[in-house]
Amino acid sequence: MECYCQLEGVVDLLxxxxxxQVVCAVGLLGPVRYGELEDAFGEVSSSTLSARLEDLTDAGLLVRERYDEIPPRVEYELTDEGEALREHLDPLLRWAESRDLE
Amino acid sequence: MECYCQLEGVVDLLxxxxxxQVVCAVGLLGPVRYGELEDAFGEVSSSTLSARLEDLTDAGLLVRERYDEIPPRVEYELTDEGEALREHLDPLLRWAESRDLE
DNA sequence: GTTCGTTACTTCGGACTCGACAGTACAAGT
DNA sequence: ACTTGTACTGTCGAGTCCGAAGTAACGAAC
Incomplete structure (x- = not known):
């Protein structure tokens, strides 16, 4: 019970x-459009990125704002819960980054 | 560059x-045997668990100690790097746990 | 001396997830 | 007409994961 083995839900999502990376990127880039995220990632497949955005939105960690314009515009932002998650995630990714650079 | 989008390596592994969960479990259970982990997880598939243990060992986050006994005995433990990771991971899983319980 | 128990895994077929790439909708600009 | 810009969706082959069953090794029990 104290070993986190039974964890599901958010962890499975992550x-x-x-x-x-999406959670931290949306947090740092503020309200961000789909294309900006795609550019930031560089080599992500669009289907996977949009699946992940949908997962996180459904989980209540992101909000998706769609503007009725042509060409279309959509912006993603963290919810309060998403921001709470990002604060826990940030030290981890920071550590991972410094480790990978060695 | 500042948005963690390009992260690979450890993050992909995680x-x-x-x-x-394996990293945190091994950290909390000390030197731990394969079967103990399997029991702690309960509903894990043995193939996936052993694949994960191998991944983490290859990445230098776990050490695998095999004793020449019958029946066989194998113990897993965190390396210093694994422990550093666990310290960053722990707040995250703790948050995830409290969120999932709501 | 043959079966039983223990442990830490593999192996297998099928299901799920991913990646690359092509295609969609719509209007304004040329 | 035709191209441009945006945010995706569809498809399909490849990679990953799943649970169930099997494997190897040897000592102990019968």
Whole structure:
């Protein structure tokens, strides 16, 4: 019970590709458009990125704001819960980054 | 560059099933045997668990100690790097746990 | 001396997830 | 007409994960 083995839910969500990076990226880039995220990631597949955005939105960690314009405009932002998650995630990714650079 | 989008390596590793839980579990259970982990997880598939243990060992986050006994005995433990990771991971899983319980 | 128990895994077929790339909708600009 | 810009969706082959069953090794029990 004290070993986190039984964890599901959010952790499963974060265990999908790019999930952790998306949370931190949306947090740092503020209200951000789909294309900006795609550019930031560089080599992500659009289908996977949009699946991840949908997952995180459904989980209540992101809000998706769609403007009725042509060409379309959509902006993603963290909810309060998403921001809470990002604060826990940030030290982890920061550590991972410094480790990978060695 | 500041948005963690390009992160690979450890993050990809942690983005696989049970990876984060295994790190925290091994940290809390001390030197721990394969079967103990399997019991703690309860409903894990043995193939996936052993794949994850191998990944983490190859990445230098776990050490695997095999004793020449019958029946076999194998113990897993965190390396210093694994412990550093666990310290960053722990607040995250703690948050996830409290969120999932709501 | 043959079966039983223990442990830490593999192996297997099928299901799920991912990546790359092509395609969609719509209007304004040329 | 035709191209441009945006945010996706569809498809399909490849990679990953799943649970169930099997494997190897040897000592102990019968």
């Amino acid at each position: 265990s999908r590709k790019y999930a952790m | 983005s696989r099933k049970y990876a984060m």
